[in-house]
Amino acid sequence: MSEAESNTVRELPYVMAINEGIREVLREQKNAFIAGEDVAIAGSVYGYCAGLLDEFGEERVIDTPISEKGIMGLGVGASATGCRPIIDLMFMDFVGECMDEIANQMAKMRFMFGGKATLPVTVLTMGGAGGSLAAQHSQSLEAWLAHLPGMKVVMPSDSYDAKGMIISATRDNNPVFVVLNKASLAMSMEVPEGSYEVPLGEACVRRQGKDLTIVAFGRMVHEAMASVDRLKEIGIDAEVIDARSVQPFDTETVVNSIRKTHRALVIHEAVKFGGIGGEIAAQIQEEAFDYLDAPVMRVAAPFSPVPFSPALEQIYIPNADSILTKVKETLAM
Amino acid sequence: MVAKKKTENSNGPSQKILQELHRKMVRIRKFEESAGKMMEDGKIPGALHLYVGQEAVASGVMQHLSNEDWITSTHRGHGHLVAKGGEFKPMFAELFGRSTGYCRGKGGSMHISNMDLGMLGANGIVGGGPPIAMGAAFSNKFKKNKNVSVAFFGDGASNEGSVHEAANMAALYQLPCVFVCENNGYGEYTPQARHQAIVDVADRAAGYGMPGVVCDGMDVMAVYEAAGEAIERARNGEGPTLLECKTYRYYDHVGVRGMGLNYRSDEEVEEWKNKDAIEAFEKRLLQLGVMTKKKIEKVHSSVNQDIEEAIAFANDSPYPLPEELLDNVYNEEA
Ligand SMILES: Cc1ncc(C[n+]2csc(CCOP(=O)(O)OP(=O)(O)O)c2C)c(N)n1
Numbered sequence: 001m002s003e004a005e006s007n008t009v010r011e012l013p014y015v016m017a018i019n020e021g022i023r024e025v026l027r028e029q030k031n032a033f034i035a036g037e038d039v040a041i042a043g044s045v046y047g048y049c050a051g052l053l054d055e056f057g058e059e060r061v062i063d064t065p066i067s068e069k070g071i072m073g074l075g076v077g078a079s080a081t082g083c084r085p086i087i088d089l090m091f092m093d094f095v096g097e098c099m100d101e102i103a104n105q106m107a108k109m110r111f112m113f114g115g116k117a118t119l120p121v122t123v124l125t126m127g128g129a130g131g132s133l134a135a136q137h138s139q140s141l142e143a144w145l146a147h148l149p150g151m152k153v154v155m156p157s158d159s160y161d162a163k164g165m166i167i168s169a170t171r172d173n174n175p176v177f178v179v180l181n182k183a184s185l186a187m188s189m190e191v192p193e194g195s196y197e198v199p200l201g202e203a204c205v206r207r208q209g210k211d212l213t214i215v216a217f218g219r220m221v222h223e224a225m226a227s228v229d230r231l232k233e234i235g236i237d238a239e240v241i242d243a244r245s246v247q248p249f250d251t252e253t254v255v256n257s258i259r260k261t262h263r264a265l266v267i268h269e270a271v272k273f274g275g276i277g278g279e280i281a282a283q284i285q286e287e288a289f290d291y292l293d294a295p296v297m298r299v300a301a302p303f304s305p306v307p308f309s310p311a312l313e314q315i316y317i318p319n320a321d322s323i324l325t326k327v328k329e330t331l332a333m
Numbered sequence: 334m335v336a337k338k339k340t341e342n343s344n345g346p347s348q349k350i351l352q353e354l355h356r357k358m359v360r361i362r363k364f365e366e367s368a369g370k371m372m373e374d375g376k377i378p379g380a381l382h383l384y385v386g387q388e389a390v391a392s393g394v395m396q397h398l399s400n401e402d403w404i405t406s407t408h409r410g411h412g413h414l415v416a417k418g419g420e421f422k423p424m425f426a427e428l429f430g431r432s433t434g435y436c437r438g439k440g441g442s443m444h445i446s447n448m449d450l451g452m453l454g455a456n457g458i459v460g461g462g463p464p465i466a467m468g469a470a471f472s473n474k475f476k477k478n479k480n481v482s483v484a485f486f487g488d489g490a491s492n493e494g495s496v497h498e499a500a501n502m503a504a505l506y507q508l509p510c511v512f513v514c515e516n517n518g519y520g521e522y523t524p525q526a527r528h529q530a531i532v533d534v535a536d537r538a539a540g541y542g543m544p545g546v547v548c549d550g551m552d553v554m555a556v557y558e559a560a561g562e563a564i565e566r567a568r569n570g571e572g573p574t575l576l577e578c579k580t581y582r583y584y585d586h587v588g589v590r591g592m593g594l595n596y597r598s599d600e601e602v603e604e605w606k607n608k609d610a611i612e613a614f615e616k617r618l619l620q621l622g623v624m625t626k627k628k629i630e631k632v633h634s635s636v637n638q639d640i641e642e643a644i645a646f647a648n649d650s651p652y653p654l655p656e657e658l659l660d661n662v663y664n665e666e667a
């Protein structure tokens with residue numbers, strides 16, 4: 001991890017870290033702009049674009065119509081021709097509106113053109129459940145995106161990573177989806193001022209342990225951390241890895257950990273079937289089969305759309321309880 | 334523009350119809366005002382997009398539809414459902430996330446629906462409705478019945494590709510589909526002039542190959558007449574119409590704040606409120622002698638009572654059980 005250029009560190013909520021990330025990018029990259037629905041005058045519905053219009057003007061902070069296919073196309077066309085766009089897609093669920101631009105154009109253009117096109121476009125989008133926003137505003141669809149050769153997908157779990165990964169994503173010469181989580185917006189931690197990178201494709205060990213490796217994506221990192229003490233009570237010292245990046249995925253960090261712990265559990269907010277956890281489990285058994293003392297465990301959402309009722313949504317979202325239950329079940333404790 | 338065809342006898346709509354239009358609007362207004370209060374009281378989770386201000390549109394259009402006719406709605410959908418015959422009890426229960434709700438608590442405000450009433454759902458996806466309404470219209474034509482479908486969508490939604498594709502296909506296949514654009518001047522916090530280069534969404538009708546009509550969406554009689562013509566054309570196999578209703582939402586895009594918003598002025602809100610559809614219509618009903626003050630008050634108090642009972646019902650209703658989560662993902666019937 002590269003060092004922050006400035007040492008001044010303060011508490012910053014996730015939402016403001018996103019804001020600072022975008023701000024740094026617009027300051028340092030003259031060809032960068034941000035476009036999306038209600039990002040300029042309203043400062044985004046989440047508030048993370050607040051003040052950007054004032055600082056950078058309407059040529060670089062652009063309100064768009066509600067036309068996701070157009071907005072994503074803007075990102076493809078502008079990035080292929082010399083700009084460094086940040087495209088804001090208000091809810092991750094809306095990838096459905098513009099999947100052709102993402103899957104058939106953005107991800108593939110460079111390859112199809114024999115390496116002659118470069119698309120340094122960053123898409124910011126918001127995933128995750130928890131606010132009773134129901135089936136079309138709560139999904140975690142990172143597996144759809146990670147399935148696309150040519151696309152990078154990262155899921156910053158905290159303020160530090162959100163800011164640093166936005167900066168890294170915009171400096172990267174490939175399309176990058178930065179999948180944010182709406183349930184994390186108010187979470188605070190210490191974040192340096194100024195510009196710094198958090199490398200794409202590198203996982204981070206959040207807690208060292210010796211009995212079980214938990215690989216967590218996005219907000220689920222916090223649930224994994226919350227499970228640590230309770231796992232300890234049943235005699236399991238868990239190591240927690242924040243995957244941070246879905247595509248490319250840092251297999252090495254995970255495998256190194258499993259060599260030590262001999263057990264693995266993957267947790268994500270997306271539904272289990274076809275979720276990224278299946279891919280990770282497969283990679284683990286390919287790369288570390290001989291080190292495993294137990295089947296790779298998965299904790300993920302049940303196979304249903306995200307329900308509206310708080311009574312159902314509560315049990316839908318994986319959490320520390322589900323980790324504990326899964327571990328007990330698999331290890332027959 | 335469409336040639337004027339009288340949908341009623343020369344004396345205009347009957348007293349009964351006028352009274353129904355009034356009752357519909359009052360029911361929507363009171364449902365929405367109470368839903369707003371319930372949200373503030375923490376009874377309704379999630380996002381609540383209130384329809385207050387736009388009552389004339391849903392009421393004027395729905396007056397021409399039966400349960401056999403389909404509509405598709407938007408994220409601002411309670412008003413459409415109330416006008417289509419939605420009952421308060423299962424509606425509040427749905428908004429409260431209870432198992433007695435129209436969608437068993439699974440859909441909530443943004444997905445509230447009722448197939449029996451011909452209501453193909455509110456929609457969390459802006460521009461999600463029109464292609465579905467077009468498909469339902471196709472189904473009506475395919476089955477050779479006389480039913481129509483109506484797609485409600487906003488000025489903001491009019492910029493979605495899905496709307497253009499649906500309109501083009503409806504015109505191409507001459508489907509019994511009416512596209513009702515509720516132009517309330519804003520898509521979220523963005524005024525119309527900042528999201529499209531036209532003033533009348535109805536202008537786009539020419540490009541689709543269908544008639545485009547603009548009407549005053551604060552005047553329930555204007556909506557009633559214009560919608561009547563469009564729906565009659567559709568029923569007669571003469572194809573789709575794009576009907577634009579100029580209207581206004583009194584509250585914020587989401588939630589219950591009305592005034593002191595930074596993207597629109599309080600004066601603007603006041604101006605529109607001065608044209609309030611319900612007040613104006615009540616005045617007219619009194620003038621025409623269709624209703625007395627007392628009768629109007631009776632409508633209000635009876636709707637108030639319905640609301641009270643419905644809220645009590647929703648409050649007393651159980652939440653869905655955990656095992657219900659996996660129900661309804663697939664149709665498990667043999
Ligand atoms: C595909 C999609 N894009 C964006 C949104 C977020 N969003 C919800 S409502 C809305 C504004 C819609 O404006 P309009 O169609 O005019 O309807 P109104 O809210 O004015 O009734 C937006 C942008 C969404 N729900 N779906």
Ligand SMILES: [Mg+2]
Binds near residue numbers: 487515517
């Ligand atoms: Mg609007």
